[in-house]
Amino acid sequence: GAGVSQSPSNKVTEKGKDVELRCDPISGHTALYWYRQSLGQGLEFLIYFQGNSAPDKSGLPSDRFSAERTGGSVSTLTIQRTQQEDSAVYLCASTLGTSNTEAFFGQGTRLTVV
Amino acid sequence: AQSVTQLGSHVSVSEGALVLLRCNYSSSVPPYLFWYVQYPNQGLQLLLKYTTGATLVKGINGFEAEFKKSETSFHLTKPSAHMSDAAEYFCAVSVGATNKLIFGTGTLLAVQP
Numbered sequence: 001g002a003g004v005s006q007s008p009s010n011k012v013t014e015k016g017k018d019v020e021l022r023c024d025p026i027s028g029h030t031a032l033y034w035y036r037q038s039l040g041q042g043l044e045f046l047i048y049f050q051g052n053s054a055p056d057k058s059g060l061p062s063d064r065f066s067a068e069r070t071g072g073s074v075s076t077l078t079i080q081r082t083q084q085e086d087s088a089v090y091l092c093a094s095t096l097g098t099s100n101t102e103a104f105f106g107q108g109t110r111l112t113v114v
Numbered sequence: 115a116q117s118v119t120q121l122g123s124h125v126s127v128s129e130g131a132l133v134l135l136r137c138n139y140s141s142s143v144p145p146y147l148f149w150y151v152q153y154p155n156q157g158l159q160l161l162l163k164y165t166t167g168a169t170l171v172k173g174i175n176g177f178e179a180e181f182k183k184s185e186t187s188f189h190l191t192k193p194s195a196h197m198s199d200a201a202e203y204f205c206a207v208s209v210g211a212t213n214k215l216i217f218g219t220g221t222l223l224a225v226q227p
Contacts, residue, residue, distance in 0.1 A: 033214060043204060043217035056212045091157060095213060105157035
């Protein structure tokens with residue numbers, strides 16, 4: 001597609017429910033990143049994919065968070081048993097994969113846990 | 115470890131005035147530095163980046179930044195602010211082979227008429 005697409009744009013969920021956030025990167029971009037933007041923590045790196053593998057998961061805050069990527073394209077970030085502190089904007093970005101090239105960001109998914 | 119510090123969480127300027135947003139970095143290796151802008155309810159858009167070469171980098175919308183190794187700084191400037199520049203600005207450093215970004219805490223720029 002023309003840009004990085006994320007869905008849904010907004011998600012309200014009840015505490016304890018599982019949620020899935022989707023990211024469609026720019027076609028041909030081999031590298032994909034998830035970031036979280038929250039009032040208390042700013043912009044934080046969560047996980048990095050190169051192709052379908054995730055060599056850097058160091059930013060995932062707990063084992064309730066997981067992500068996968070299939071076909072070298074779409075990625076899904078899953079949060080199990082959501083907590084109120086998971087409320088944030090989840091941003092996805094993709095790059096061509098070569099070092100230090102521009103990261104293109106999606107518009108994010110705003111997650112609210114009530 | 116690499117890190118970025120942005121001084122001033124809120125900056126207010128008058129329309130037509132100079133914009134100066136400060137960013138200092140810490141890096142054990144030559145850094146790759148970026149400025150991103152975020153408009154309300156939108157994702158991040160790259161303004162400019164420094165990788166190697168010329169230390170004065172020009173970006174979109176009339177913004178530029180100068181990499182100063184001796185001062186470990188990468189401040190963002192624009193000679194004359196427009197109302198449309200009101201947004202949040204993030205400085206970031208690229209880390210390691212993964213190219214993941216470590217962001218500063220952001221500076222919210224307000225432009226007064």
